Amino acid sequence: MPITKLTRAGVGLAAALAALAGAAQAQDCTTKIGAVLPTSVDWGRPIAETAQFAVDQVNEAGGAAGCRIEMVLRDTQVDPKVGVDAAKALVDLEGVKVLLGAVSSGVSMPILTSVTVPGEVMQMSCCSSSTAFTKLAEEGKTGGLWFRTFATTGVQSAVGAKVAKDQGYGSVAILYKNDDWGQDMARLIAADFAAVGVDVTASVAVNDGQPSYRAEVTEALGSRPDALYLALYPAEGTAAVREWISLGGTQNMILANSLKSDDFRDSVGLQYLGETLGTDTASPRSDSADAFRAAYMARFGKEPNGPGLANSYDAAMIALLAMEAAGQDASGADVAAAVARVTDPGGTPVSADTAGFATAKGVLASGGTVMYQGATGDVRFDANGDVSAPAVVWSFTDGGTEEVEFLSLHDVDTFIASLK
Amino acid sequence: MIGVVSYLVFFATTASILAIAVLGLNLQWGNTGLFNGGVVAFFGAGAYGTLILGGMPQGAHLGGFALFYPLALLGGMALAGLMAWIVGLLTLRLRHDYLAIATFGVAVAFENLVRNAEWLAGGAKGVRGFERPLRAMLGDGFLYNLCFLAVVLLALVATYLFLERLVASPFGRLLRAIREDEEAAQSLGKSPAGVRLTAFVTGSVILGLSGGLYGTFYAFVSPQDVLPTLTFQIWAMLIVGGSGNNRGAVFGAFLIWGAWTASGWALSRFAPVEAQLYTGSVQFVLIGAVIVGMLLWRPRGLLPERLVVSQRGKTPLAKQGV
C-alpha cells in the first residue's frame, strides 16, 4: 500500500508541476461559480471573504478544470426571497453549475428546493446546520446535489459535554442563540449533559437583535451553575459574556465553535477567559489545517477565527476540487458526483492551500482520487451530504487559540456511542 | 437565452406574489386608511396555514393533514382572515401611528410564536414536507415554473378585478368616505367600525393568499420569511407605485422588486471584487435613498390615485343605495 501511495503521490507531484507550468494557458477561459452569502451581516462578511480567498488560491494554482475561476458573490440579506432570487439569477443568467451558500438554513432550504435541485446545480453550504436537510436527503429529495461542511451539531454537543465532565463541573447553565442551529444545539447538549451526569440548571434562549441581554444573563446567573455553556454568535456572545462576568458569574465557560473569534476574545478580555474552553471540529494537528492557517494569516493578518470561516474555506475548496475532478463543461450533477473522488479516505492526501490544490490537479488528471484534508480536518461526506469530523478542545491565547485536546474521528464516535 | 427566460419567469412569479400582497395592503391603507404595520403576520398566517394543512405528516409538529391543495390554500387564507378579525376587533379604533405600532407588535409576536413553538410550526427550522401540487405530472423544472406563474397571474388578475369592482361599488365609496372623514360618514348613518373591520379582514385574506402562494412556490416557510423586512418591502411597493390605485400597487411591486434584485445583480456584476463585500450595505443605502427621493419628488406615487367623482349631484343619496 505505501508503495502505491508513494507512486501516486510522485505522479501527482509531477503532474502538479506540469499543471503549474500550464497555468498561464489556463487563464484563457473563465468559469463562474456562484456564492449566495449574507455579506450585509457582521458575521457573514468574513465568511464571504474566506470563500473568495479559497478561489484566489485555486487561481494561483492555475484555476480549476482548465479555467480561471470567478466567484460571483450575491448578498442574501438573510432574506429568503432575496437569496432565492440571487441563486436563481446566478444559475440562469450566469450559468453557474456550483453554488456556495447560503448560511442560514432558512435561506439555504428554499434555494435547494426551488433552484438548485430543479436546476441540477450542486449546492455546497458552509454553515446551514438544520437537521431538516438530513431528512430531506433521506427522502431522496436533494438528488445528491446538496453538501455542507458544517459538521453535524451532534459532534459539537458531545464534545461540549465531555469537557464539562472532564473539568468536573456538577452543573451547567446554557445560553443559546434562538435560531435553528441554537435550538438544535440546546436540545442536544442538554441530553448529552444529562448522559454524563451534569445538571442543567437553566437553558435560556437568546434572541437576535435584543437591545439588552441582561435579563437572560440574570436568569442563567440565578440558577447558580458551576459553569456556563454558550452557543451564541460573537455579537450577542460578547454582550452576554461581558454582562455575565460583570455580574460576577463564573469564568468556567464552555464555548461552541461560533465563539472562536478574535473579536469576541478582544472585547471580553483574555484575563477573563483563562478558564474558558471551546470546542470545534477543526483539527489544528494536521499539517493541512496549519497550512490553511498560515496562508490565511498571511492574507488577512489574523487567525481564521470566527463562525464558519474554516467551513466556508472547505466548502469552496471541495467544490473547486470536485470541479477539477469532473473536468471541463461538467454538469452540476457531475460535479456533485465528483465530490466523492476528492474526499476519498483511500486517496492521496492533499493539503488545504495552493500547493495542495496543484497536487490534487495532478492526481486527478492521472485518474487517481484524493483525500482533501481541509481546514476543518479530514472532511468526509455521508450519503446525505453531511460531514463528520474529528474534534478539538481549544482555549484562547494572546495570539489566537491553542489546542488543548485532540479527539480523532474514532474517539468522537466512541464517546458519542458511550452517551447513548 | 433560455436562461434569461427561465429567470424572468421566476422573477415574475415572485413579483406577482408580492403584487397580490400589495393589493391587499392597498385595500387597507390606500382605500380605507388603515395603517397596517403588521403585514407580514397575515402573509405568514397564509403561508404557514397552507403548508401545515397541505403538507405531509412531519411528526415533530402540527400538520401533515395533506389536504387537497385548493382547500389548503383556502384554509391559509381563512387563518389570515381569522387573525385579522381578532386583531381588528382589538386595535382598529386606534389612531394611525398607534395602530401601526400595535399591528407591528402583532407581527413580532407572530414571528416569535412560530420561532419558539416547535409543536405548532416547527420552530426556527420552519415547515417543510410540503409537496408542490401536480409536481409528479409537471416535474420540477422550467415547465413547472411556467405553469405556476400562470396560476399566480390568474390569482393576481382575479384579485385585481375583484378589488377594482369593490372600489367602484358603493362599499368602495363608503371606504373612501371613512378614510377622508370618519365623522361625516358616521353622521350619514354609516357604521365606520364595522366597515373598517370588513376592509381589514378582506385585505388580510388577500395578504394570506399571497403568503400561501409564496409558501407553495418554495415548498417551505420559516420564521425568516416573516421578519419585519417584508412589511417594509410591501409598504415601499405601495408608496412608490401609488397608494389608492390598484394598478399603481401592482406596478410598484414589480418595480421595487425589480430594483431590489437588479441592484444586487448590478453590484455583483460591476462592482470590483473587494467592494462586493460591501454591496449589502450599499444596496440598503440605495433603497433607503430611493424611497426618500420618491417621497420628496413624487409623493403620491408613480401612478397616483385617480379621483373618482361618485356623485353627479342630481340623484339623492338614498337611491344610489350607498
Added chain:
Amino acid sequence: MIQNLIDGVLTGAYLSLGAIGLTLVMHILRFANFSHAELLSLGAYAALVCDALVSALVPVFAAKLGPLSLTWALTAAIAASMVLTGVSAVLIDRLVFKRLRDKGQELSMVFASFGMALVIRNLIGLIFGLSPQLYSKDIAFAVLLSQDPLILVKPDQVFVLIAALVLMMILHLVLSRTTFGYSLRAVAENPALAQVNGVNLSRTIMAVWVIGGGLAAVAGVFYGLSHQIIPVMGRDLVLPIFAAAIVGGIGSVYGAVLGGFVVGIAGNLALVILPSGYTPSVPFLLILAVLIIRPYGLFGEARA
C-alpha cells in the same frame, strides 16, 4: 425577581431618554419618526470618535472616574456628541422632513423616516464596520448588594440612572418655567395660532430637533456604556423606544419617562413569566394592553 426589577429601572433610564425626544417630535411635528433610534447610533458613534480624539490629544483625560468606566474624555465626548447629533437631526429635518412637511404630507414623513433609518444605519455600518465596538474594553464589575436574594448593581448603571434623571429634571424645568417651554406647548396645541401670537415656528421646530437629538445622543452613549455599540443598535432600540413613548402617551414628557421604565421593567420581568424565546414580544403585548384600556396612552390626550 428584585434583581429583575432593579435591572428594569436601570435599562429604563436610557429608554426614557430616547423616548422623550421621540415623543416631542411625534407631538409637535405629528409624525412617527422611525429614524429616531438612528440618532442614538449616530450619537454613540460620534462619541466613540470624539472619545478617541480627546484621549489621544489629552492622555490625562483617559483615566477612569472612580468605579465607573466613564472617563473625562468620554464626558467631553458626550457633550460634543450631543451637539453633533442635535445638528445632524436639524440637517436631516431640513433635507427631508421639512420639505415633506411643507407639502402637507404628514404620512409621507413616516415612510421617509423608514428610508432615512435604512440610509443612516447602513452608512454607519460602511464607515465603522459591522462588528460591535466598546468605549472601554475593561469590564466594570457589579457590586453585590445582597447575597440572598441575589442583588447586583453596576456602578455605571447607577450613574446612567442618576444622569438621566438629572437631564429629565432640567428638561422639566425648561418646559414648565421658560417662555421657550410655553411656546413649545403652544406650537404643539395649534401651530397656526402660536405663530399669530409671535412664536417663531421654524426656530421652535429646530429647538425640538436639537433637544431630541441631544437626548438621543446621551441615550446612545449610555446604551453603549451599558452594553455595546453596533451599527444595528438603532434597529434593536426603535421598538422599545416607541413602546415607551406610546405607553406613556404621545406628547407627554413625563409619560415617556414613565413609559421607559415600564418597558424596561417589563422586558426584564418577562423571563420570569414567559419562556426566554418570547421576550421580544413583551413590549408589544404591553403596548396592546395599554392601548386597549387607554387608546392614547397613560398620559396622552385624544387629538384629531
